[in-house]
Amino acid sequence: MADLPAYVREREPDAPRWVWDDTARWYPPLLAAGVRVERCQDLRLTHHLLTGAPAVDATLLAGEQSEHWDRLGPTVPGDPALFSADDTAEHLRADLEDARQLAAVAASPEAGRLGLLLAAESSGALAAAEMTYAGVPWRVDLHERLLTELLGPRPLRGTRPTGLEAVAVEVREAFHAPGLNPDSRPELLAALRRAGLEVADTRASTLRGLEHDGIEPLLRYKQLSHLFSTFGWAWMDQWVRDGRFRPSYQPAGSTTGRWASNGGGALSFPAQVRPAAVADDGWLLVVADVAQLEPRTLAGMSGDRALARSARGADLYQGMVDDGAVATRADAKLGLIGAMYGATTGESGRMVAGLTRRYPAAFGLVEEAARAGERGEVVRTLLGRGSPRLVADWDRDPDEAPADRDGQDRYRRAYGRFTRNFVVQGTGAEWALCWIADLRNRLWRLGTGPLDARPHLVFFLHDEVVVHTPADLADAVVTELEAAAATASRLLFRTLPIDFPLSTAVVRSYAEAAKA
């Protein structure tokens, strides 16, 4: 439609539920035209979700064109070629698909939770598009200064900056290896062995602690080299425009429902370059993260009263110590992380055993999820997202199937660790989705005018958000962040008394919000 923005702008005051095939396809042009929408149904995301939801009768989703919806991949921003690949996929009947989805939800015994999940998922897609549109305020001058101080001036394409090359020289001298390329694993392994260091790999964590004069410069080289290649000048050229870093998000890009990101490295936005994320003049950044999101999620979804009690304060691990469940904070963390990831050995494994007696409901829930996975069953999150099947890929690609019994057992245990983590990670992602879904509307109501004239989200990473706000509204933003967190907790866990405290920082630069 030629004048879609005008069409939407005219109707948006009635707060309709816009139904479209993919938010990443339709929303960016609207935002560019200054049109913001309150809610939508992202049929691609919700189709995918319902298709894999155990509480949904899949036959209700089948019908005209439904196989096209099955195949629909995410729209990549700025890639129009994707639309023309398949003419049918370009003109899908959204009304038919929407009707099927509504019927499928209505027929499910978990209609309430699924409806909430679909709304949250779709709102997340709106938030993702808005964040890419607004971008993280980025000071190229500060970033360049940081790079120059650490690496030397910007090098010619294909060469190392002088500062990095100097460290490489130190490494070569220390290992008496004149031609060594420290980026080459085989060369580095050979040099290490010649120096009498018998290591199986070249990871920094392996090298740290070894006794040799070359180790210190080598570790320094690795750190600088990573900065140079991942967040150096080339990254700035590609991802920063007009003083904004615009990563592209892919809602539900991970099977657990967490977001993925394709481009810009938003998921590994290192602390090293955060000093360059600075609010505009007269504006501030409000950085908020949920302390121990997943342990609290586990307490909530399992209804474990004891763990919920430990979770009452700002520090759940300390709460476990105060409750007498465990001797130290470090032990508490080790045990909970171990339970959620499936650790069975070492310090972590021992802690899990002890804590299971103390928190039977919580630890029992992840244990049961792991057993279900080992039996080859699908598990689900609290709101009903299903885990991918164990053997789905073997059917398509029998070569991938483990050949012997041992291999199959290993594979099943690995899948059990995945399903164990899936239920917690996935439900945690649902809490976070509800949080930002509510937050984006609250932020909108704080201001007037276009999106980027009001407080708005600029970054989201699993359990952390960054809001860019006019300075005089920063306190109000903190209040709304907390109110939105309370909404999310109520939506997921109803009346169970489980706290999700935020640590918030009102700062000029992202780097000032260093985690406690």
Add this chain to the structure above:
DNA sequence: GAGGACCGCGCC
């Protein structure tokens, strides 16, 4: 020369 596997690193 393109494309994929693997590694190692960063984030949660």
Add this chain to the structure above:
DNA sequence: AAAGGGCGCGGTCCTC
């Protein structure tokens, strides 16, 4: 005996 989940990205090395 060993057995920790999810992701993106760039470099090297190997294959086609």
